[in-house]
Amino acid sequence: MKMQQLRRTARRVQKGFTLIELMIVVAIIGILAAIAIPQYQDYTIRAKIAAALTSLSNLKTATGICVQEAGGSAANCSTNVAAANIPAFTPTKEVAAAVVNAGTITVTMGTGIGTGVDGLQFTMTPNVVAGNSNISWANDATTITNTAAVAAIERSNIAAASGG
Numbered sequence: 001m002k003m004q005q006l007r008r009t010a011r012r013v014q015k016g017f018t019l020i021e022l023m024i025v026v027a028i029i030g031i032l033a034a035i036a037i038p039q040y041q042d043y044t045i046r047a048k049i050a051a052a053l054t055s056l057s058n059l060k061t062a063t064g065i066c067v068q069e070a071g072g073s074a075a076n077c078s079t080n081v082a083a084a085n086i087p088a089f090t091p092t093k094e095v096a097a098a099v100v101n102a103g104t105i106t107v108t109m110g111t112g113i114g115t116g117v118d119g120l121q122f123t124m125t126p127n128v129v130a131g132n133s134n135i136s137w138a139n140d141a142t143t144i145t146n147t148a149a150v151a152a153i154e155r156s157n158i159a160a161a162s163g164g
Helices: 002-013 019-055 057-069 147-161
Strands: 095-101 104-109 121-128 135-140
Touching: 019 057, 019 147, 057 095, 057 104, 057 121, 057 135, 135 147
Parallel strands: none
Antiparallel strands: 095 104, 104 121, 121 135
16 A cells, blocks of 8 residues: 555656756746847848848849940939939838939838838949949948848848849
8 A cells, every 4th residue: 555655656746847947948948039039130131121122123224224325424314314214113111212313222211120220221323344334233331220231231232243
């Protein structure tokens, strides 16, 4: 009889987790969350910047054609010049407005992207290679202060410099 009582007692003791084990699991989850949340926020901001840059491709193409037709001069390549054939930009979720002035595209970001990006601007300037029909773009995060967004904008220059 005593043996059966000991077995029952041993079974009861082995059920569940101790407080220290639960505290260790909570601490591990806390550490993982402290690392994962900022990384996820940076990832979403970079993805939204990439979407914004993609939505500007029609303006880049129209500006590039205007510069090439003008013999390498971007002086008359503006949104408000009818002969330039640069279309008005239709706002997207990421880009509130984009205006072309003398070949330089000034982009105003939308809201809901992230701190240091919402409502701020960056510029895209065409660089015409003399004697060549290639145009590369230099992007400058003019007022954007978020480091992930600035890195994404500057990283897009690498693709642009290679002709993209």
